[in-house]
Amino acid sequence: MITLSEEATTRVGQLIEAEDEEGLALRVAVRPGGCSGYSYEMFFDSEINSDDVTKEYGAGVKVVVDQSSAMLLEGATLDFKDGLESGFAINNPNAQRTCGCGQSFS
Numbered sequence: 886m887i888t889l890s891e892e893a894t895t896r897v898g899q900l901i902e903a904e905d906e907e908g909l910a911l912r913v914a915v916r917p918g919g920c921s922g923y924s925y926e927m928f929f930d931s932e933i934n935s936d937d938v939t940k941e942y943g944a945g946v947k948v949v950v951d952q953s954s955a956m957l958l959e960g961a962t963l964d965f966k967d968g969l970e971s972g973f974a975i976n977n978p979n980a981q982r983t984c985g986c987g988q989s990f991s
Contacts, residue, residue: 886938886950887913887958893965893973894943901946904929910939910947913963913975915954923957925975 889897901909912930915923930949933939938955941947950958961977 886940886955887948887961887963887975889942889946889948890962890964891943892967893963894946896965896967896973897948898943898946901929906931910949912949913954913958914951915957927963927973 897911901911906929908931909929910931910933912926912928914926916926918924933949934951936952938950938952939947957979958975958977959979961975961979964974964976966972966974
């Protein structure tokens, strides 16, 4: 299961709050595609399947991952950097190779 850094937890919490919708969770998934074989996908989701892996961080930030993505995200960390190049980044020890944009891996 992917882990959220403190910075990512704070930022995701702010984004969920701005959506102003009950029951939202951050869904993190790995999909076939991208220039290196797999790509990351992140979006807010209110539908949680019975076989999804869920974990809660901080003050109610829920992260949801489907079973097949969970295997590829084991030990990975989602971080958020604020500044000149701000945004979310996934550090995945399972990735043998990543592309230049950081959104695709194999």
